[in-house]
Amino acid sequence: MSEGKAHLNFIEEIIEEDLRNGKHSGRIHTRFPPEPNGYLHIGHVKAITINFELAKKYGGKTNLRFDDTNPTTEDTEYVEGIMQDIRWLGYQWEAEALYASDYFEQLYQYALKLIEMGLAYVDDSTPEQIAEMKKTPTEAGIESPYRNRSIEENLELFKDMRAGKFEDGSRVLRAKVDMSSPNMHMRDPVIYRIKHEHHHRTGDNWCIYPMYDFAHGQSDSIEGITHSLCSLEFTHHRPLYDWFIEKLGIFPSRQIEFARMNVTYMITSKRKLLKLVEEGIVTGWDDPRMPTIAGMRRRGYPAAALRQFCEKAGVAKRDNLIEIELLESCVRDELNRIALRAMVVTDPIKVVITNYEEGKTEVLFAENNPEDETAGSRELSFSNELFIERDDFMENPPKGYFRLYPGGSVRLKSAYIITCEEVIKDENGVLELRCKYVPESKSGEDTSGLKVKGTLHWVDAKTAIEGEIRDYDRLFTDPTPAGHDDKDVFDFINPESLIINKNARFESSVALMKEGTPYQFMRKGYYTADRDHRPDHPVFNSTVNLKEGFKVQKA
């Protein structure tokens, strides 16, 4: 890392302050606490990196704890997916994955303790009545008629709740805090509800389940979490978090809130993401256009780039909207370093080399990665029939165009310099280009003395493999699709977010390429083989384009 003064974010400042004061003997322990009810997305990546990187930086530990206190929405399927995603991001949690449901008995005991202290009561009111009595933020709430039940009665009722003697929704356990607090969360929050439902881990052992507020802080405390990092919307929960810890006299974990990350052209609403899948706008949770970790992985975004992105985006408490260009920059930066180069012509136009012996095939060599000598080189076949990109030829080139045009010369990457001598057309356009090559201009041993402006990618028509390229663009046409009061995100679906091209010609080495490995198709962009990829039928997903310094205006 860079020398000089370290720029600490506000969480690091708090941690270093705690370290200076010898708090918790210098121990740092964080946690990532997803609810297993969906797939992880870009917003979670932020939370994951903050928790794991902070612990790493200060020699601490990070737990993975599933916040599984609501059996209605949770499932083991999600547990598996979440663990896979975190591992893929490059993080390893402390020991085994933990579950809030492992603490159900302990939490129950805490609740009994609270009742015994006169700080919790069973309320028989309906949900509507409870909401009514809470009133509004500007108006003090009123106390429930059940608020002053005796401790004995509360104990008996709560035990009966656990024993399954009551119907769902007929009663709840509430903490006795302050019905007139300006903080709505302190107005006697519900801490246990009755749900006769099957839990993905505890099965049918319980019919009462703790609410978030009664599970999260205590779980942190049980695990000895020192710094419990969460997003800003939990700020109002902190007084309650502290209240339970204080009344119960348990380990004082500290909650710290940061602003969650928003990225242009992306949405993170679970409901809306689900709708994209259900309506078939995308092919699934791992569609390469999805902001899910699974989607970004399939798209070809490297885990290191995602980590780098979060680090560069920083952490603070103000609302933010980070431009997706920063993410793409991180992706390109990483890919430029590691991606092997290859040549693929996406929209082929045939080139015949008139002065090259027909039937002859020559082997040329091309470096795999100019950024990395150890990446070695590969073989390319060359013959009198080639393909180049349709965009790389213009009959009437504009000023500043230095690709191929009638009478013009270009270098074919890692091969020879060619000159266009004849254009064969029909009414639909250019059919074929007839060119001469310069034998002395062979790449690496060029004695021709010729200098050309342009270098084009190409493939040998005789050995090229035909295949498919799936070109992905932003899913939405608006940078903040969810940020309009008068419009829905579905009003901003980009109709061209996926363009499938089945006419691409790949150099023959594509047969050796593997799913998930990043490649740079020279002068086009970064791509990764999809799971549908086969050696004889290539299928690649576009990850991100190369930066373009020159744009050809289409006629």
Next chain:
RNA sequence: UGACCCAUGGUGUAACGGUAGCACUACAGAUUUUGGUUCUGUCUGUUAAGGUUCGAAUCCUUAUGGGUCAACCA
């Protein structure tokens, strides 16, 4: 209109009472067998008004703007 949080270039984030910096973006230029990479440069900023101070992005006050909170969700 109750409480709480926040306000630095187009975007994000630093500066902890003492030269407003870095990154992304955009735009130039150099290098280049990828119009990529690399390198160099340019543009643009402390929400406002008062106050404290030799000195304020930073401390205080007020205003303005934005956000959050009223699930038996997390």
